Amino acid sequence: MTAPPATATQGAPARLLRRILLQGRYESLTMLRNGEQLILAAVLPLLALVGLTVTPFLDGFGASRINVAVPGILALCAMSTAFTGQGIATGFDRRYGVLRFLSTTPLGREGLIAGKVLAVLAVLCLQVAVVALVALPLGWQPPASGWLPGLTLLALGAVAFTALGLLVAGTVRPEATLAITNLLWILLGALGGIVIPAERLPALAQGAVHYLPSGALGEAMREAFLHGSLNGGAALILLLWTVLAGAAAIRWFKWN
Amino acid sequence: MLRVVNGVSLMAERGQVTALLGANGAGKTTTIECAQGLQKRSGGSISLLGQDPGRAGAELRSRVGVMLQDGGLPPSARPIPLLRHIAGMYARPRSVDDLVGRLGIDTFARATVRRLSGGQKQRLALAAALIGNPEVLFLDEPSAGLDPQSRQLVFELISELRAAGMGIILTTHLMDDAQRLADYVYIIDAGRNVAEGTVSQLLQRDPVVEAGTDHVRTLVFEAPPGLDFTGVLPDAIAVSETRAGSYVASGALTPRDLASLTAWWAAHDVMPGSMSLAARSLEDVFLDISGKDIR
Numbered sequence: 418m419t420a421p422p423a424t425a426t427q428g429a430p431a432r433l434l435r436r437i438l439l440q441g442r443y444e445s446l447t448m449l450r451n452g453e454q455l456i457l458a459a460v461l462p463l464l465a466l467v468g469l470t471v472t473p474f475l476d477g478f479g480a481s482r483i484n485v486a487v488p489g490i491l492a493l494c495a496m497s498t499a500f501t502g503q504g505i506a507t508g509f510d511r512r513y514g515v516l517r518f519l520s521t522t523p524l525g526r527e528g529l530i531a532g533k534v535l536a537v538l539a540v541l542c543l544q545v546a547v548v549a550l551v552a553l554p555l556g557w558q559p560p561a562s563g564w565l566p567g568l569t570l571l572a573l574g575a576v577a578f579t580a581l582g583l584l585v586a587g588t589v590r591p592e593a594t595l596a597i598t599n600l601l602w603i604l605l606g607a608l609g610g611i612v613i614p615a616e617r618l619p620a621l622a623q624g625a626v627h628y629l630p631s632g633a634l635g636e637a638m639r640e641a642f643l644h645g646s647l648n649g650g651a652a653l654i655l656l657l658w659t660v661l662a663g664a665a666a667i668r669w670f671k672w673n
Numbered sequence: 674m675l676r677v678v679n680g681v682s683l684m685a686e687r688g689q690v691t692a693l694l695g696a697n698g699a700g701k702t703t704t705i706e707c708a709q710g711l712q713k714r715s716g717g718s719i720s721l722l723g724q725d726p727g728r729a730g731a732e733l734r735s736r737v738g739v740m741l742q743d744g745g746l747p748p749s750a751r752p753i754p755l756l757r758h759i760a761g762m763y764a765r766p767r768s769v770d771d772l773v774g775r776l777g778i779d780t781f782a783r784a785t786v787r788r789l790s791g792g793q794k795q796r797l798a799l800a801a802a803l804i805g806n807p808e809v810l811f812l813d814e815p816s817a818g819l820d821p822q823s824r825q826l827v828f829e830l831i832s833e834l835r836a837a838g839m840g841i842i843l844t845t846h847l848m849d850d851a852q853r854l855a856d857y858v859y860i861i862d863a864g865r866n867v868a869e870g871t872v873s874q875l876l877q878r879d880p881v882v883e884a885g886t887d888h889v890r891t892l893v894f895e896a897p898p899g900l901d902f903t904g905v906l907p908d909a910i911a912v913s914e915t916r917a918g919s920y921v922a923s924g925a926l927t928p929r930d931l932a933s934l935t936a937w938w939a940a941h942d943v944m945p946g947s948m949s950l951a952a953r954s955l956e957d958v959f960l961d962i963s964g965k966d967i968r
Contacts, residue, residue: 428738428805429764430731439761447749510747517711518745522805523731523762672711 430523440524440532445539448502457497457602458540459547465612466490466548470555474613479643480558487552487559488567488638489612494544495575496611496631499537501598504582507533508594511586516672526672530583537579538572545571560645567641570648573655574634580662581630587670605631614639627651630658681866683859685842687808690835692855693844694955696963700864701844702742705811708842709739722809735763738807742814742844744798748787752778752797755786756804763805772800777826791818799827803834810834812843816850828854848956858955862963875958889957892922892931894948896938905937906930918946926950 430436448454469475469486479485510516520526545568549557559567586594605611608622610632615623626632633654640648681704685691693701706712708719710726719726724733746755753773760766773779776796781789789797795818802810815831816824831854835841845851851858852872860868860875868875895918902912902920910924922934931950938945 427765428735428807430735431762431764433731436731436762439758443758447747451749513748514741514743514745515747516745518739518741518801521709521711521734521737521739521741522759523735525731525734528731 433528436524436528437531437535440519440528441535441539444506444532444536448498448506448536448540449543451506454498454502454506457502458494458544462490462494462497462544462548463551465493465606466552469612474617478614478616478639481556483552483555483557484559484643485614485639486612487548487557488642489614489635490548490552491545491567491571491642492574492611492631492634492638493606494548495541495571495634496578496602496605498540498544499575499578500582501602502540502582503533503537503579504586504598505591505595507583507586508589508591511672512591520672533583534576534579537575541571541575559642562645563641563643566645566647567638570634570637570641570652570655573652573659574630574637577630577634577655577659577662580659580666583670584662584666587666587672605629609635611635628654630655633658681859681861681864683866683869685809685840686857687840688835688838689856690831690841690843690854692851692858693842693861694846694848694851694855694858694959695844695861696846699846699861699963701846701861702813703864704861705813705842705844709737709811710734711739735805736808738802738805738810740795740798740802740810740812740815742817744786744794746786746794746798746801748785750786751783752786752789752800753782755797756800759801760804765806766804767806769804772803775830776800777823792820792823795819796823796827799830807839809840809842812841814845815843816845816847848954848959852955860959860962868958868962872955875955876953889924889953890926890950891953891957892926892934892948892950894920895946896920896943900941900943902934902937905933 431439448458466486469490470482475482475485507516516529519529524532582598585597589597607613608618608626609629610618610626611634614635615626615632618626627636633651637648637651637655640646640651681700683691683693683704693704695701703712707714708721708726710721710729713727721729722733722736726733726737729737753769756769756772756778760769773782776799778793778797778800781793784793786794786797795815799812799815802812812831815827819827831841831843835856843850843854855872857871858869858875859866898914898917900914900920902922906912906922907924907930910922910926910930912920912922915921937943
């Protein structure tokens with residue numbers, strides 16, 4: 418076909434920012450309307466929070482159990498939404514051809530991924546608010562200087578886990594994505610250094626846990642919300658996971 | 674590397690419906706997905722509105738509407754919010770309300786996509802493809818799953834869009850769709866195009882009769898079983914009894930042949946229970962070209 422003269426009525430894209438914001442809003446609402454996602458994103462982390470405040474697992478790491486528990490729970494929230502939640506949603510979107518269809522609209526593949534990251538960050542903001550609303554009455558006292566490094570690294574962790582979730586969702590069948598991301602959520606949640614510090618884990622696991630995204634995010638969050646400082650090593654490991662998982666997802670993600 | 678399509682060359686014009694016709698697995702979807710930029714091609718060249726669809730940006734994508742064979746709509750979405758969301762991706766979308774009314778989507782607006790029938794999903798997918806007001810529309814098996822009313826509705830809309838100057842490229846394995854809708858047809862078989870032309874050009878293409886003579890026609894009639902028509906019609910026109918009492922004569926039938934046949938009936942006191950005479954269909958042409966073997 419030859420290019421036609423431009424007319425006032427022919428199709429034209431909305432602005433890039435508008436397209437990404439729209440997709441982010443759409444994906445956020447879809448996540449929030451999904452009951453299973455809500456259990457994963459809010460109910461299970463809050464149950465874990467309560468569990469950790471009534472058991473002695475975290476004794477000896479800070480002034481109170483709640484102060485040690487909340488940073489890990491925030492990290493768990495990021496993993497729930499970005500890795501398991503977004504991974505499963507993307508896997509099934511791929512199965513149903515939703516990714517292919519949206520990539521033919523002006524949103525395109527890049528806009529779709531940006532929208533997904535935006536949705537993860539938006540839902541994570543709500544999770545932080547809910548966890549804080551529950552934890553503050555229970556006696557959580559985060560240092561004021563911890564919020565900036567804490568939230569920054571939480572966002573970085575969410576991006577790293579989104580890249581990992583998309584890598585799984587884009588390379589295996591959705592049923593396998595469901596199994597892998599749920600299993601890893603349990604394994605990393607219990608033994609990945611995310612809510613229970615590496616020092617409390619079996620000696621064999623301690624060395625490796627620091628290099629896992631879960632361990633790095635858990636440590637970074639505890640450093641920020643217990644001591645008000647930035648854990649540079651953990652930040653570097655999270656950045657590395659983001660770059661590696663992002664590059665792998667770009668390389669191997671199958672849209673069909 | 675798997676070569677699904679190797680030797681397809683086609684061109685689609687504005688204001689025309691161009692059909693890619695072929696059996697399941699012939700390479701139709703692969704061909705149009707390459708043209709849409711959804712699949713990377715290993716060779717050849719494609720120009721869509723003067724641009725390479727493999728490198729399509731938002732500007733090109735906004736001028737092209739795509740209806741995928743599997744719909745590509747999220748199962749948990751409800752039709753109207755979904756259409757409004759997709760409309761938001763465009764600077765000058767069509768009116769969602771107009772499309773919803775036109776395609777009868779308001780009758781199932783409260784259901785989620787996963788609860789829609791095949792035909793309802795097809796209508797919604799068509800609305801989603803049209804919402805951006807495209808200049809080019811790709812339809813992959815547009816009438817799959819449609820009931821007769823929906824099919825009529827969709828066909829009328831396609832005809833209107835063509836009249837408004839839209840370039841429409843559709844794939845189908847339903848010959849009737851192509852015969853009713855297409856201005857130009859490409860027949861794809863085993864990854865290459867084996868014939869092309871307008872529907873009437875393809876119907877004149879005949880393995881038996883030389884160009885310039887009459888079209889092939891098929892005469893079907895019901896008569897007592899076991900009749901022998903040897904010598905009644907020219908040798909080129911075989912009369913076969915396809916099942917007891919049902920006869921088919923196919924070939925370049927002339928008025929003289931019909932007179933011979935009816936004279937024979939009169940001489941033998943045979944009154945057919947029914948009879949029909951039809952021109953060759955696109956399906957006959959397709960089967961002639963691509964063979965009758967199941968792939």
